[in-house]
Amino acid sequence: MEELSHWIDGARVAGTSGRFADVYNPATGEVQARVPLASQAEMDDAVARAAKAQLAWGATNPQKRARVMMAAVGLINRDMDKLAEKLSSEHGKTFVDAKGDVQRGLEVIEYCIGAPQLLKGEYTDSAGPGIDMYSMRQPLGVVAGITPFNFPAMIPLWKMGPALACGNAMILKPSERDPSVPLMLAEIFKEAGLPDGVLQVVHGDKDAVDAILDNDTVQAVGFVGSTPIAQYIYARGCANGKRVQCFGGAKNHMIIMPDADMDQAADALIGAGYGAAGERCMAVSVAVPVGDGTADALRDRLVPKIEALKVGPWTAGDDVDYGPVVTAAAKDNILRLVETGVDQGAELVVDGRDFSLQGYENGFFVGPHLFDHVTTEMDIYRQEIFGPVLSMVRANSYDDAIGMAMDHEYGNGTAIFTRDGDTARDFAHRINIGMVGINVPIPVPLAYHTFGGWKKSGFGDLNQHGPDAFKFYTRTKTVTSRWPSGIKEGAAFNFKAMD
Numbered sequence: 001m002e003e004l005s006h007w008i009d010g011a012r013v014a015g016t017s018g019r020f021a022d023v024y025n026p027a028t029g030e031v032q033a034r035v036p037l038a039s040q041a042e043m044d045d046a047v048a049r050a051a052k053a054q055l056a057w058g059a060t061n062p063q064k065r066a067r068v069m070m071a072a073v074g075l076i077n078r079d080m081d082k083l084a085e086k087l088s089s090e091h092g093k094t095f096v097d098a099k100g101d102v103q104r105g106l107e108v109i110e111y112c113i114g115a116p117q118l119l120k121g122e123y124t125d126s127a128g129p130g131i132d133m134y135s136m137r138q139p140l141g142v143v144a145g146i147t148p149f150n151f152p153a154m155i156p157l158w159k160m161g162p163a164l165a166c167g168n169a170m171i172l173k174p175s176e177r178d179p180s181v182p183l184m185l186a187e188i189f190k191e192a193g194l195p196d197g198v199l200q201v202v203h204g205d206k207d208a209v210d211a212i213l214d215n216d217t218v219q220a221v222g223f224v225g226s227t228p229i230a231q232y233i234y235a236r237g238c239a240n241g242k243r244v245q246c247f248g249g250a251k252n253h254m255i256i257m258p259d260a261d262m263d264q265a266a267d268a269l270i271g272a273g274y275g276a277a278g279e280r281c282m283a284v285s286v287a288v289p290v291g292d293g294t295a296d297a298l299r300d301r302l303v304p305k306i307e308a309l310k311v312g313p314w315t316a317g318d319d320v321d322y323g324p325v326v327t328a329a330a331k332d333n334i335l336r337l338v339e340t341g342v343d344q345g346a347e348l349v350v351d352g353r354d355f356s357l358q359g360y361e362n363g364f365f366v367g368p369h370l371f372d373h374v375t376t377e378m379d380i381y382r383q384e385i386f387g388p389v390l391s392m393v394r395a396n397s398y399d400d401a402i403g404m405a406m407d408h409e410y411g412n413g414t415a416i417f418t419r420d421g422d423t424a425r426d427f428a429h430r431i432n433i434g435m436v437g438i439n440v441p442i443p444v445p446l447a448y449h450t451f452g453g454w455k456k457s458g459f460g461d462l463n464q465h466g467p468d469a470f471k472f473y474t475r476t477k478t479v480t481s482r483w484p485s486g487i488k489e490g491a492a493f494n495f496k497a498m499d
C-alpha cells in the first residue's frame, strides 16, 4: 500500500506523528494508500520554514512571480491526464469531470499571470504642497488554505495561485480523503520555478487545522468545506486575529417557470443534480417547478432520463455519467437522509436505494433518486445531502418559489429557467444568493470574476479568485511623502485640509 507524505521545503517528507488516515478507491471500496496526519509540532515546523522562504519570495518582483504561474500553466496542461487519473482514482468522479476539475483550477493560475497588473497600486500626485500619496498592496506573509475533498485540484489551485502570485507563502492543508493531487501540484510548481518552502502541503485532520488556527505566524486562512466546520474555523481564526474567509455548504434551488423550455430545463437538472454524484457545492439539489402543470411536465421528462443514467467506475470510460461517492460514510449518510424523506412523507419517484454494480459490490456507489412533493420542513429539503438525490418542491407561484430559495439558510448558488426577461431580471436582483444562473443551472463564475455564496454558505468579506483574491491575500499600505523636503510649515497641532 502506498504511503503518502507531506511536501515540505520542496521535497516529500514522511509524517512523524504516527497517525494516518486511509485513502480509498471509492469504486472498489479498497484502501489504496494512507496519508499522514500532521501533529501540531509538524505544522508549526512547516509554518516556520514557510516564513523564512516567504521573505525572498515576497521581495521577488511580481513579473518573476507571474513567470512561475505561466510555467505552471504549461506543466499542468502537460500533466492533465496524469492528474485527472489520480484524481478520479481517489475521488471517484469520471475522467472527463476530473479533467474539468483541473481545468477550472488552471484558469485561476492563468488569471494570476496578470499579477503585475493586478498588484499595481494607486498614486495621487501633489496631494498637498510637495506632497504625493501612494498606496501599495503587500503580501501578508504566511497564509493557509484548507480545502475539501470534492474538488481536489480546483480548490487548492484557487487558493495557491493568488496567494503565491501576491508574494505569500502558503500552507495547504488538503482533504485527507483525496490528498495525492495537491502533492502532484506542489511538484509541478517546484518544476515551474517556485522556491522551496514557499508552498508547503501538510496533510491532517482537526489537529492540523487547529495548529494552523492557533499559529501566530499564519496571517490569513482560506477555507472551503462544510458549514459547521466553516463556522468553527471562521470563529477561531478571527478570535486569533487572522484574516479569514470560509465557504460552506449549499442547497441550490432551480426554479422552473411555466414558460421555460421544459426539455432544456430537464437536461439541465440531470447534469446539475446528478453530475459528480451530486458532490458539488454548486449542484442543484432542489427543483422548484411553478404550478402543478410545470411539475408534471418536468417529472415526465426527468424520470426516463434519471432511469437511464449510467453509474460506474471512472475506468469504464466516457459512457459513465457519474461515479461512486467518496467514502462508505458519505454513502451511509446519503441513504440515511433518503430514508428520512420516505418517513417524512415525500414521494420517492425514482428509488436508487438498492443500486448495486456487478463486480463493484464493495464500491461506494449510490443509485440516482428523485423525490416529488417534498416540503420545506423535511430533512431532505433542509439539509445538504451531497449525493445523487434531487428533491422537487412544487410552488404555487413565482413569489412562492423565490421566497422559498430566499428563506433557505444556504445561499451558494441558484438558477431560474424562464423565457421571460422581466422575471429573470427580478430574480437576479432580488435573490439573496451569491451566484445566480439564468437558464444556466450551475453558474460557476469564471476565474476573472469572483466565487462565493451568501448566508450560511460564506463567511468573510471577500470572495474566492478574481480581483477579490488579490485583495484577500494582500494588505494595503499608504505612503504620504513630501519632496522637496525644504518646504517649511512649522509645527502643526490640528488636522486640517491640505492646501
Ligand code: NAD
Pocket: 146, 147, 148, 149, 150, 151, 173, 174, 175, 176, 204, 205, 206, 209, 210, 224, 225, 226, 227, 229, 230, 247, 248, 249, 250, 280, 281, 384, 386, 412, 453, 457
Ligand atoms: P469538510 O468540512 O468535512 O472538510 C473540509 C476541510 O476541513 C478538510 O480539509 C478537512 O480535513 C477539514 N476538517 C474536517 N473536519 C474538521 C474539524 N472537525 N475541524 C477542523 N477541520 C476539519 O468538507 P468536505 O466533506 O471535504 O467537503 C464537502 C463540503 O464542502 C460540502 O458541504 C460542500 O458544499 C462544501 N463545499 C463548498 C464549496 C463552496 O465554495 N462553498 C466548494 C466545495 C465544497
